Amino acid sequence: MKALLIGEYKNGHIDESFYELVGFANKIGASSVGFMVAPLDVKPEYDGKVYIADISKAKDYNPKVHKGLILKLVEKENPDVVVFSHSSYGWDLAPRLAAALRAGQISEVIDVDNGEYIVPFCNAKLRRKVKPNTPKAVLTLQSGAFAPLKNNTAQIEPFDYTEEDTNLEFQGYEVAEKTGVDLTKAEVIISAGRGVGKKENIEIVRSLAKALKGELGASRPVVDAGWLDESYQVGTTGQTVAPKLYIACGISGAIQHLVGMKKSNFIVAINKDKDAPIAEVADVFVAADLLEFIPMLTSKLTK
Amino acid sequence: MNILVCIKQVPDMESKFKISSDGQWYDQSDLTFKINEYDEYAIEEAVRLKEKLGNAEVVALSIGPERTKEVIRKALAIGIDKGVHVLDNDSHEKDPLQIATIIANYAKDKNFDIVFLGMQSQDRASAQVGPILSELLGYNCVTTIVGFEHQESKVNVKRELEGGIKAKISVKLPVILTCQLGLNTVRYPTLPNIMKAKKKELNTINVNDLLNEQPKVVNLQAYIPEKKKGGILLEGKADEVADKLISILKEKTQVLR
Numbered sequence: 227m228k229a230l231l232i233g234e235y236k237n238g239h240i241d242e243s244f245y246e247l248v249g250f251a252n253k254i255g256a257s258s259v260g261f262m263v264a265p266l267d268v269k270p271e272y273d274g275k276v277y278i279a280d281i282s283k284a285k286d287y288n289p290k291v292h293k294g295l296i297l298k299l300v301e302k303e304n305p306d307v308v309v310f311s312h313s314s315y316g317w318d319l320a321p322r323l324a325a326a327l328r329a330g331q332i333s334e335v336i337d338v339d340n341g342e343y344i345v346p347f348c349n350a351k352l353r354r355k356v357k358p359n360t361p362k363a364v365l366t367l368q369s370g371a372f373a374p375l376k377n378n379t380a381q382i383e384p385f386d387y388t389e390e391d392t393n394l395e396f397q398g399y400e401v402a403e404k405t406g407v408d409l410t411k412a413e414v415i416i417s418a419g420r421g422v423g424k425k426e427n428i429e430i431v432r433s434l435a436k437a438l439k440g441e442l443g444a445s446r447p448v449v450d451a452g453w454l455d456e457s458y459q460v461g462t463t464g465q466t467v468a469p470k471l472y473i474a475c476g477i478s479g480a481i482q483h484l485v486g487m488k489k490s491n492f493i494v495a496i497n498k499d500k501d502a503p504i505a506e507v508a509d510v511f512v513a514a515d516l517l518e519f520i521p522m523l524t525s526k527l528t529k
Numbered sequence: 530m531n532i533l534v535c536i537k538q539v540p541d542m543e544s545k546f547k548i549s550s551d552g553q554w555y556d557q558s559d560l561t562f563k564i565n566e567y568d569e570y571a572i573e574e575a576v577r578l579k580e581k582l583g584n585a586e587v588v589a590l591s592i593g594p595e596r597t598k599e600v601i602r603k604a605l606a607i608g609i610d611k612g613v614h615v616l617d618n619d620s621h622e623k624d625p626l627q628i629a630t631i632i633a634n635y636a637k638d639k640n641f642d643i644v645f646l647g648m649q650s651q652d653r654a655s656a657q658v659g660p661i662l663s664e665l666l667g668y669n670c671v672t673t674i675v676g677f678e679h680q681e682s683k684v685n686v687k688r689e690l691e692g693g694i695k696a697k698i699s700v701k702l703p704v705i706l707t708c709q710l711g712l713n714t715v716r717y718p719t720l721p722n723i724m725k726a727k728k729k730e731l732n733t734i735n736v737n738d739l740l741n742e743q744p745k746v747v748n749l750q751a752y753i754p755e756k757k758k759g760g761i762l763l764e765g766k767a768d769e770v771a772d773k774l775i776s777i778l779k780e781k782t783q784v785l786r
Contacts, residue, residue, distance in 0.1 A: 287688075287696055289660075289670070314690045317649075318672045321657035325626065325664035330745030333655040342749060348652050349542040352555060355749040393669050395699040397685075402693035414784055438784065450711040456693055463689055471784045478542070481654075492782045494774065501545055505756050510777055513764040523771040527785075 227256040230305035234315050235264035243311040245374035252375050271376040277385040290391040293322045312366035320364050330358035336371040350481045350503040369485050402456055407441050409465045414440025420447040421476020428453050430520050431475050437527040445477045461486035476516050479504030530585040533641040534575045536568040538593050538600045539652045548751050554621050564600045567647025569715045570708040575645050576608035586610050593620045605726035606718030617736035625657035630742040633665035648673045648707040659707035670705040671698055675712050
């Protein structure tokens with residue numbers, strides 16, 4: 227078994243998710259080589275060869291060019307699996323590569339057992355066991371699902387780039403203005419989800435946060451609905467947090483939210499739906515109507 | 530301008546799911562179905578573009594059993610011009626490459642300039658159909674867009690990355706765009722538009738006329754995951770549950786003393 231691990235270089239460094247791919251290869255007992263589009267002087271902490279395409283030529287985002295590079299590398303290295311993180315880079319590129327290779331792709335792998343892959347579905351309420359039906363397969367791994375593995379400095383091999391794509395022009399990044407608090411440093415976070423029902427009810431959650439001397443957080447639907455701005459958002463596209471206490475109020479627990487908060491030391495979920503996937507990670511699950519329960523809890527805490 | 534919007538009918542994610550009797554999928558009886566949330570943003574963006582351009586036709590395509598017509602009707606009521614239903618009673622058994630192939634075979638001779646899709650479905654969440662479709666049709670593709678602006682022969686989009694960062698991308702037509710939540714504010718169909726939608730064209734094509742691809746991924750088993758071991762469930766009177774929770778927090782965390 228041989229794995230080609232597609233790393234990501236962003237914000238001036240190798241993204242830590244690369245080492246989760248290494249951990250995955252180790253877990254399935256595969257030999258591996260790495261690839262990333264990065265500056266040629268990067269130093270991945272990886273016991274093997276990493277092919278580097280020069281980022282100044284191949285650019286941060288140009289799927290056609292990146293796909294072309296990986297296809298060439300697949301030809302050279304003949305891996306059984308090509309492995310990406312299930313990130314904005316991975317879910318964009320992996321299907322293009324799979325289609326070009328006529329290979330089966332399995333998205334968002336959270337576990338593996340003897341060539342059978344486990345993936346969540348229906349908002350992580352259910353799981354599926356699947357396997358590829360093709361000689362090669364393309365995988366994307368859920369962030370945090372596999373323990374990272376770091377070791378010696380990799381052997382770097384520059385990988386030539388010849389293609390161009392004039393159809394698509396990357397014009398830079400837009401970074402959200404930080405108006406809220408830095409949730410990554412908070413010890414207590416009380417987050418509001420879609421289950422709070424309406425904007426006014428955020429205040430109930432805010433009062434609980436105040437009573438516990440914590441910070442207010444939110445899940446994506448609350449931000450999309452405009453009830454709180456995006457600086458409050460916890461999850462894949464928001465902040466990744468690890469407080470001592472995390473209380474999820476009316477949050478069902480979509481995988482993107484779980485990824486952002488599951489490292490919290492102690493997790494309390496308040497939700498009417500006992501089958502909500504947040505129950506998978508909760509230390510305490512309070513099955514209650516939060517509009518009744520939270521004010522009660524807040525008043526007891528402030529007494 | 531020719532615009533295609535691909536939509537999927539999915540169960541309400543708040544549902545209590547059961548595994549189907551063959552152990553391969555969720556039991557589809559007794560579920561409430563609706564438009565995949567991500568696709569609502571795709572429909573809205575297509576209708577807005579049509580309203581802006583004036584001379585555009587927007588077609589909505591959906592694959593699934595007879596009940597799938599409900600979501601196409603809703604799309605027509607929002608402002609889509611024409612519906613295409615690909616009748617497939619076993620659409621849940623198709624892998625993303627097969628789904629993309631069905632769409633590509635429908636679209637290949639119709640010169641669509643823009644194809645909008647949700648970035649993923651709420652049930653399968655593979656996020657593969659859009660990018661695979663772009664490979665099959667040879668179109669450009671940008672995934673996970675949260676901003677869209679059309680400008681003659683190109684579109685300027687914002688693509689959502691991790692940590693609240695967005696990439697600004699300008700891309701030439703024809704293009705496939707997958708829509709992320711929050712791209713726009715989705716409108717509700719009005720009663721007059723619901724009435725008008727009943728007269729709009731809705732054609733049905735059998736899946737066998739469009740599918741010529743075997744699955745590349747095999748489904749082995751579906752199951753309900755175990756809950757966290759040792760997790761405590763509290764239920765009952767709010768007053769008593771609040772007391773219990775406070776004592777647990779005092780015992781197990783250093784937050785309350």
